[in-house]
Amino acid sequence: MTRPKIPFSKRFSAAALLGAGLRGQQHWPRMWRTPSLKKAYQVILIGGGGHGLATAYHLARDHGIRDIAVIEKGWIGGGNTGRNTTVVRSNYYYPGSARFYQRSVELFGKLSDELNYNVMFSQRGILTLAFSPYEYHQMARHVNAMQLNGIDARLLSVAEVRERLPLCDLSPGARFACVGGYEHPPGGTARHDAVAWGYARAADAFGVDIIQRCEVLGLTLREGRCIGVETGNGTISAERIGIAVAGSSTLVAGMAGVHLPVRSQTLQAFVSEPLKPVLDTCVMSGTHHTYVSQSDKGELVIGGDSDSYTSYAQRGSFHAIERTTVGLLEIFPTLSRVRLMRQWGGTVDITPDRSPIIDRTPVPGLYISTGWGTGGFKAIPSGGKSFAHLLARDVSDEYAADFTLGRFAAGTLIDEGAASGVAH
Amino acid sequence: MLQIPCAFCGLRDEIEFVCRGEVAARPADPMTTSDQDWAAYLYERDNPRGWLREYWLHVHGCAQLTLVRRNSLTNEVAT
Numbered sequence: 001m002t003r004p005k006i007p008f009s010k011r012f013s014a015a016a017l018l019g020a021g022l023r024g025q026q027h028w029p030r031m032w033r034t035p036s037l038k039k040a041y042q043v044i045l046i047g048g049g050g051h052g053l054a055t056a057y058h059l060a061r062d063h064g065i066r067d068i069a070v071i072e073k074g075w076i077g078g079g080n081t082g083r084n085t086t087v088v089r090s091n092y093y094y095p096g097s098a099r100f101y102q103r104s105v106e107l108f109g110k111l112s113d114e115l116n117y118n119v120m121f122s123q124r125g126i127l128t129l130a131f132s133p134y135e136y137h138q139m140a141r142h143v144n145a146m147q148l149n150g151i152d153a154r155l156l157s158v159a160e161v162r163e164r165l166p167l168c169d170l171s172p173g174a175r176f177a178c179v180g181g182y183e184h185p186p187g188g189t190a191r192h193d194a195v196a197w198g199y200a201r202a203a204d205a206f207g208v209d210i211i212q213r214c215e216v217l218g219l220t221l222r223e224g225r226c227i228g229v230e231t232g233n234g235t236i237s238a239e240r241i242g243i244a245v246a247g248s249s250t251l252v253a254g255m256a257g258v259h260l261p262v263r264s265q266t267l268q269a270f271v272s273e274p275l276k277p278v279l280d281t282c283v284m285s286g287t288h289h290t291y292v293s294q295s296d297k298g299e300l301v302i303g304g305d306s307d308s309y310t311s312y313a314q315r316g317s318f319h320a321i322e323r324t325t326v327g328l329l330e331i332f333p334t335l336s337r338v339r340l341m342r343q344w345g346g347t348v349d350i351t352p353d354r355s356p357i358i359d360r361t362p363v364p365g366l367y368i369s370t371g372w373g374t375g376g377f378k379a380i381p382s383g384g385k386s387f388a389h390l391l392a393r394d395v396s397d398e399y400a401a402d403f404t405l406g407r408f409a410a411g412t413l414i415d416e417g418a419a420s421g422v423a424h
Numbered sequence: 425m426l427q428i429p430c431a432f433c434g435l436r437d438e439i440e441f442v443c444r445g446e447v448a449a450r451p452a453d454p455m456t457t458s459d460q461d462w463a464a465y466l467y468e469r470d471n472p473r474g475w476l477r478e479y480w481l482h483v484h485g486c487a488q489l490t491l492v493r494r495n496s497l498t499n500e501v502a503t
Contacts, residue, residue, distance in 0.1 A: 411459075
């Protein structure tokens with residue numbers, strides 16, 4: 001394995017921190033260059049989110065392809081990668097998803113060291129609660145499947161839940177009485193900005209050009225093959241072009257006449273005012289359509305269900321916030337006086353089976369990684385590795401083998417809808 | 425909250441409805457439709473950034489489907 005060759009003078013370390021401290025923290029190097037666009041690249045990646053950047057990084061590190069441009073309409077860390085609930089987990093049901101997300105969790109574990117960037121990955125565990133015998137039985141089945149797939153998970157009784165969550169209302173008189181739950185110890189949270197910035201910095205160290213504020217206006221086709229990208233900064237050509245945008249993937253793929261089974265919807269998340277430590281794990285509930293964790297700054301990071309309709313408005317419905325917070329208060333009544341500080345609504349790409357698509361498109365030269373839906377953040381390392389493999393070798397690796405575009409016509413869906421963190 | 429015009433009940437709050445997605449024409453004869461075309465009918469939509477035509481089911485009202493024109497970028501609903 002080659003590590004990114006970040007020059008010694010730019011590496012982050014305790015000594016560098018001390019040295020910069022003595023100079024008033026004034027002279028930190030820029031984390032990546034601001035290159036101008038070349039006329040041609042070997043690979044162009046559309047979208048400088050976590051998936052685009054991780055793909056560029058793995059193309060350079062694993063496949064020796066360094067003539068890459070990552071073009072981003074906004075700025076690095078300004079999209080869904082920098083605005084999400086930061087949960088990382090691999091509690092999936094089907095073998096195809098299980099191995100893919102398990103690899104992602106394992107890669108997250110090594111990421112800070114590999115990128116020389118602290119992504120603050122904290123494996124604080126995930127605790128999912130059940131509020132009816134039916135939900136608990138489904139949960140047992142889910143946990144069995146996870147154990148068979150080699151993923152760490154264990155069913156918990158109410159007494160065990162009480163031990164772990166003293167803050168939780170587990171009384172039989174609660175509106176929905178908790179009947180148990182399960183824990184997924186390798187799950188946790190990571191700092192989302194750091195993941196975007198760390199990958200960008202490491203890809204840049206390999207020579208990848210990261211072009212920000214550069215919008216894709218069209219895809220250049222010649223004799224049915226995609227040979228380039230028209231951008232606001234000029235036309236560029238490439239041997240292979242990868243689409244790794246969130247929210248707008250149907251619009252970008254549509255420029256080449258490719259139809260995708262993807263719907264753009266709004267997903268909301270919010271954070272509370274900072275509190276002293278009250279919650280040392282991530283708590284999820286399908287019944288209440290809510291999940292929560294506490295960030296290192298002390299804010300409660302709260303997420304729920306996506307809004308139900310097609311939307312690019314980046315603004316969600318208030319009733320979705322109400323539903324999520326009502327669910328949260330059913331579980332943690334003691335948080336009723338806590339104020340919400342910030343709210344975010346982002347556009348996510350949702351496929352009919354809630355599993356991603358990493359595949360060639362019907363247009364030669366054009367590849368796509370999309371459908372990351374409501375859980376793309378956790379998939380960044382694994383998604384980047386698989387998409388890089390596809391772009392470099394023109395064939396999917398074993399981890400992405402099931403996530404094809406053709407599965408919808410073939411009827412081989414990987415229906416993880418029910419297996420998601422919250423019921424959708 | 426969106427206000428959805430139900431063809432039968434008038435303007436009602438979004439929470440009374442379930443969005444059933446973009447209008448798509450069902451192939452006339454499923455038996456002679458190719459797998460590709462059937463999958464396209466089931467799963468592929470235009471997903472436009474702008475005006476679209478979609479069905480909303482007035483599930484907590486008259487329980488009828490109603491056709492709505494809505495702008496996916498501005499949240500405007502044509503009445």
